[in-house]
Amino acid sequence: xxxxxxxxxxxxxxxxxxxxxxxxxxxxxxxxxxxxxxxxxxxxxxxxxxxxxxxxxxxxxxxxxxxxxxxxxxxxxxxxxxxxxxxxxxxxxxxxxxxxxxxxxxxxxxxxxxxxxxxxxxxxxxxxxxxxxxxxxxxxxxxxxxxxxxxxxxxxxxxxxxxxxxxxxxxxxxxxxxxxxxxxxxxxxxxxxxxxxxxxxxxxxxxxxxxxxxxxxxxxxxxxxxxxxxxxxxxxxxxxxxxxxxxxxxxxxxxxxxxxxxxxxxxxxxxxxxxxxxxxxxxxxxxxxxxxxxxxxxxxxxxxxxxxxxxxxxxxxxxxxxxxxxxxxxxxxxxxxxxxx
Numbered sequence: 001x002x003x004x005x006x007x008x009x010x011x012x013x014x015x016x017x018x019x020x021x022x023x024x025x026x027x028x029x030x031x032x033x034x035x036x037x038x039x040x041x042x043x044x045x046x047x048x049x050x051x052x053x054x055x056x057x058x059x060x061x062x063x064x065x066x067x068x069x070x071x072x073x074x075x076x077x078x079x080x081x082x083x084x085x086x087x088x089x090x091x092x093x094x095x096x097x098x099x100x101x102x103x104x105x106x107x108x109x110x111x112x113x114x115x116x117x118x119x120x121x122x123x124x125x126x127x128x129x130x131x132x133x134x135x136x137x138x139x140x141x142x143x144x145x146x147x148x149x150x151x152x153x154x155x156x157x158x159x160x161x162x163x164x165x166x167x168x169x170x171x172x173x174x175x176x177x178x179x180x181x182x183x184x185x186x187x188x189x190x191x192x193x194x195x196x197x198x199x200x201x202x203x204x205x206x207x208x209x210x211x212x213x214x215x216x217x218x219x220x221x222x223x224x225x226x227x228x229x230x231x232x233x234x235x236x237x238x239x240x241x242x243x244x245x246x247x248x249x250x251x252x253x254x255x256x257x258x259x260x261x262x263x264x265x266x267x268x269x270x271x272x273x274x275x276x277x278x279x280x281x282x283x284x285x286x287x288x289x290x291x292x293x294x295x296x297x298x299x300x301x302x303x304x305x306x307x308x309x310x311x312x313x314x315x316x317x318x319x320x321x322x323x324x325x326x327x328x329x330x331x332x333x334x335x336x337x338x339x340x341x
Contacts, residue, residue: 020193020221021067023074029192030185030217031064034176038068041174042075051104052076053173054127054154056112058161060299062218063178065157069108072155080106085114094119095134095147098126103150112156113163120168127154127171159295180215180303183207189217190224194238199228205243212247214256214300226250255304260288264297265306265324268316273329276313 022028025035038055045052055072057065073080079102088094088109093116101107109115115123126132130149156172158164169175181189187203187210194201201224209227213220230246231238251259263286268275271285283290288297298314301307306320321328 020196021070022192023071025071025075027192028064028067028071029188030181031068031176031178034068034178037174037176038072042072045076051078051151052153054171055156056161056164056169056172056175057155057157057178058175059159059178060180060216061159061295062216063180064217065178066108066110068176069106069155069157072153073106073108076104076106076153078104078106078153080108082108082110085109085111088119089116091116091118091122094122094126095132098122098132098149098152099147101150101152104152105150106153106155108155108157110157111159112168113158113160120165123154124167124171181213181217181220182215183210186210186213186215186217186220190220193221193224197224197228199224199231199238201227201238202240204240205238208240208243209247212252212254212256219256223247223250223252256300257304260286260292261297261301264293264301265316265320268307268314269320269324269326269328274321275315276310277315278313282314 025039028035041055042052052072055069057068059065069082070080081097081101083097088097097107122132126149130151132147132149133144134147154172161169161175161177187206190201190206190209194206205227209223210220213223227238227243227246230249231242234242236242247253253262257265264282267282267285268277272281277285279290279294283293286293298307298309302309304319305317306323308315308317316328318328
């Protein structure tokens with residue numbers, strides 16, 4: 001093998017990353033209701049020769065918001081401009097982006113709820129009237145100069161739609177709330193990815209990966225690649241036994257819980273007698289940032305019915321104690337089964 005071989009291999013891997021994303025609504029797996037709604041919206045806009053209405057995509061990470069934005073641009077036959085909320089920290093940042101858009105261009109802003117407030121206020125007028133006002137000068141001598149914009153479609157993505165101000169949310173013509181995927185839908189996602197990888201995976205193995213993927217295609221594809229790596233290193237096939245061995249190696253259990261999930265559960269049950277425990281204390285006890293616990297770990301544990309959020313803090317549920325094969329401490333029992341919490 002020559003010294004230059006790793007370069008094309010890296011390019012091939014990058015090409016695979018892009019190939020995983022479906023290019024049309026027909027190829028997009030899951031979110032059936034959202035797909036039908038988007039299809040009508042885009043076809044109606046094309047028939048009327050106008051730009052599609054502004055679109056808000058809301059839902060947990062990894063469900064396909066960025067992919068859907070790319071599909072909107074592809075099926076509209078329009079160019080796509082991509083940005084993110086954290087990158088727009090001043091009204092001037094947004095003005096620079098908006099003023100450079102071409103007619104009909106699709107502007108995708110990921111994590112739109114993290115935009116600066118001044119940029120949000122500028123966006124109100126831009127979305128409604130395709131115009132922005134630029135302030136020149138300061139104090140009493142400041143002058144507002146109106147700047148007309150080319151018609152565009154804003155596609156915003158957010159994992160926390162509750163943080164969006166109402167005036168901004170109301171300016172979106174269509175809001176799609178993405179849901180977690182069923183196991184059979186994830187199997188179809190994995191089958192497509194396995195075909196692109198040239199990996200022969202049997203249905204029982206695909207179902208095993210899908211059942212541990214937390215209802216999220218991004219996680220399913222990531223686990224599939226870890227199974228591929230395990231099979232490659234051990235010179236075997238990606239059968240059911242290989243899937244179990246690979247996911248055991250990477251600390252993903254039968255329910256999809258990983259090392260950090262189990263660490264949080266163990267901390268609540270063992271160190272804090274089942275709770276309640278505050279977020280900052282819990283994060284410090286497992287050595288993770290509060291944002292990671294709140295946005296990545298906690299939603300899944302709550303959805304699985306293993307943790308309950310109460311006004312006094314996080315509490316391990318009876319299902320968590322049964323799963324661990326433990327009995328809750330007497331002192332913690334009232335909090336666990338208090339229906340008013």
